[in-house]
Amino acid sequence: MSEKISVNSASKLSKAITALTAMYRQSKFVVVSMRPGKDRTLDQNALWFALYQRIAQMTQIGDVEDARRYCKLHFGVPIMRAASEDFRHGYNMALLNLPYEVKLSWMGPCALFGPDGFPVTRLFNRAQGIAYTDRIVAEFSAKGVVFTDLLNEVAA
Incomplete structure (x- = not known):
């Protein structure tokens, strides 16, 4: 048990x-x-999905899954590579030298890593989840994507 x-x-x-x-x-x-600290919350997962939806709606990135893959690769992977030697080693062995398109596709559902793709965000602690959210918002806000309503909902 x-x-x-x-x-x-x-x-x-x-x-x-x-x-x-x-x-x-x-x-x-x-x-x-x-270990000290809090687990990341279901609220973070819901917020991320809302962010991915907004990115998909307001950019040419593709659909929600495309936005999720992009964010995992561009923001989540660097957070985890900096935080964990084991993650960095695993990522380097499995994905580092692959073409960008393959890395991006493996961030989503695939035969090798299952329905959630290469494990990134599910490994986050609460602080890493906050950093991930902040990086997504910073990059896409600069590109004209508006998140204030979503972020205000979470803060309320």
Whole structure:
């Protein structure tokens, strides 16, 4: 049995300790992994989809999936390459020397990496997700894409 608990209050800390104790008593062997910070949220996923839709509507980039692929490759990959040696190594081995069109296509659904394409945004922590959003907004705002309504919705 695997369980994930986010601890953000005294009661959640107590729940985590109780669960860990019960698991240990049952199996006498438990693997624990901890890290500070928050997970990225479903709200981020919804915002990204809205950004991709707006980019597709207001540019010649293509459809929503084309916008998603572009953003993953141009903004997500550099964030992850800078943040993770394992990611950088995997990306370099699998995609670095391939033609641009192949890299771009593998960011979306494909036989090799599945329906979500090469793993990029699903690996983000919350801060990396924020950086990704900021980079998308900065580049496409400069090209005339308006995001203020979407960003105001999230802030509300």
